[in-house]
Amino acid sequence: MLPTALTYSHQLAKEIILSGDCVVDATMGNGHDTAFLAQLVGPTGHVFAFDVQKPALIATEQRLLAADLLDRTTLIHDGHEQFTQYFPKQTALKLAIFNLGYLPSSDKQIITHSEHTLAAIQQMLPVLAKRGRILLVAYYGHPGGQEELDHVQAFCQTLPQEEYQVMTYQFINQRNAPPILFCIEKK
Numbered sequence: 001m002l003p004t005a006l007t008y009s010h011q012l013a014k015e016i017i018l019s020g021d022c023v024v025d026a027t028m029g030n031g032h033d034t035a036f037l038a039q040l041v042g043p044t045g046h047v048f049a050f051d052v053q054k055p056a057l058i059a060t061e062q063r064l065l066a067a068d069l070l071d072r073t074t075l076i077h078d079g080h081e082q083f084t085q086y087f088p089k090q091t092a093l094k095l096a097i098f099n100l101g102y103l104p105s106s107d108k109q110i111i112t113h114s115e116h117t118l119a120a121i122q123q124m125l126p127v128l129a130k131r132g133r134i135l136l137v138a139y140y141g142h143p144g145g146q147e148e149l150d151h152v153q154a155f156c157q158t159l160p161q162e163e164y165q166v167m168t169y170q171f172i173n174q175r176n177a178p179p180i181l182f183c184i185e186k187k
């Protein structure tokens with residue numbers, strides 16, 4: 001079977017992350033991706049994870065503690081649009097992952113917004129490693145979701161092909177706004 005957008009995003013991360021890499025989970029939520037990335041970077045690597053909701057940090061901290069992965073992460077209670085303020089200088093970013101939308105188990109009014117998403121991507125691109133990737137899994141069935149998707153897609157289409165490859169992945173015969181994966185790779 002073909003992988004879901006989320007599963008494929010993990011495959012694309014796994015392909016390139018090496019022990020010791022620095023990576024970002026831009027939308028921590030319940031910490032599934034943070035824990036997944038923390039496993040991949042190993043004890044010498046680091047995951048910087050962002051969320052604007054305090055409950056997300058609490059849930060993620062518990063998950064990481066239980067898996068003995070907390071010491072290789074920095075959990076940041078702030079928006080990913082503040083990326084530059086938190087990511088260490090002179091450090092290559094190997095990968096960033098975004099899950100766009102809302103956290104199903106919490107306040108559905110708290111959604112990601114394209115101006116923040118695009119501000120974060122614009123800050124990440126200059127420090128993205130060669131062959132590094134930015135992955136975005138967009139859920140857009142909620143109010144405001146389609147607008148965010150349109151902005152992300154339009155932005156991705158402006159990236160110069162001499163510097164970046166951008167791929168989308170989506171099941172196009174599914175009902176109810178099937179999620180779409182974007183992968184931006186630096187050449």
Ligand code: SAM
Pocket residue numbers: 026027028029030031032033034050051052053056078079080081099100101102103104110111112113116
């Ligand atoms: N990857 C998560 C997981 O494994 O549970 C799910 C992420 S959920 C679809 C989106 C998350 O983005 C929510 O937890 C929400 O609070 C967060 N969020 C919204 N705006 C944000 C921003 N500007 N910066 C960082 N996180 C944000």
